[in-house]
Amino acid sequence: MTAANGTGTEALLIGGRSGVGKSSVGWEIAALLKAADVAHTYVEGDTLDQTWPKPAGDPTLATLTEENLHALWRNFAARGQHRLIYTNTAAVLDAALVRRATGAVRCIGVLLTASDDTTHGRLAAREIGSELDLHTHRSAQMAVRLDRDAPSWVHRIGTDGRTVTEIAAEIIGLTAWAAGTSLR
Template identity: 55%
Template sequence: MQNTEENAEVLLLGGRAGVGKTTVAWEVSALLRAAAVSHAVIDGDFMGQAHPAPEGDPDRSGITEANLTAVWANYARRGYRRLIYTNTYSVLPETAGMFRRAMGDRVRIVRVLLTASDATAHERLVRREIGSELAQELASSARKARVLDRRAPADTLRVATDGRSVADIAREAVAATGWADPRSTATS
């Protein structure tokens, strides 16, 4: 477990493929930079990208946690205590343990589930997926949207992305954290 002097905080941006998690994360980062709020960004999709899956770790959760722990430790040693983390299922209750082990038992977790209609996700994925996996990605995105809708905890902020600007969505996510609130110690 990573220990830090101050409590760490993490904004989890979850949602189906094509919902805009990475794009929103970068816009959240831009808003926080403009407000002089110290933070780090990790795209969780890259924390477990290994083929074949490590022996004894078929869903790659072990290597994902090990990589998150190592990367966060590097940030924490340099004084960072806020993290923006994107991954499809990051908002689900079972991920809390991974973040507590990686960032400390007292980590404050803010969950934001980005949502999009099937039509919107389809349109975005068709533009993004230029390789051989479009059909698989479309089916997987729809299945994951149903899982997330059913299993996201009650305290998860659900933010619809259909027909909205990235800046507007990001402002809603930042507001959920309280990090840019001038009355907080977020800029220290």
């Protein structure tokens, strides 16, 4: 699948522990690109596998995630899209899955980072139900795994004390998708 610009599908993978700001940054990137009239599609990976019980034979839900992303991307690509913003905790570890599902020829990886205090504060503001302790514990565990296992081509960007717009603009700069345009 070749894109209109001749480069094929490009995927911006934004990963990070719970509470680091992936969704907020993803939405802001989409808003800034829209304001600059840059074509793109934003998919929150967390929505691709929200099912219970887990399907038999797919304990990590990777197969379901890949199938759902493939189905979504097929529809977006048929309408001319060739830039994907994909947020998911382990997005930067799942480049092969994203490539298979979308035919991406280029993946730009970003691992958002934040301190335990920052992520706990964000999670406490967001998790109003019974799972705050579980999310906080899993977030800390995932931070260690992501720091250890993220490939060397992945850019690490801290979110502590920064605005969502600052972070989004920095990430857009890594893609060159809005080169020559003015971001708000």
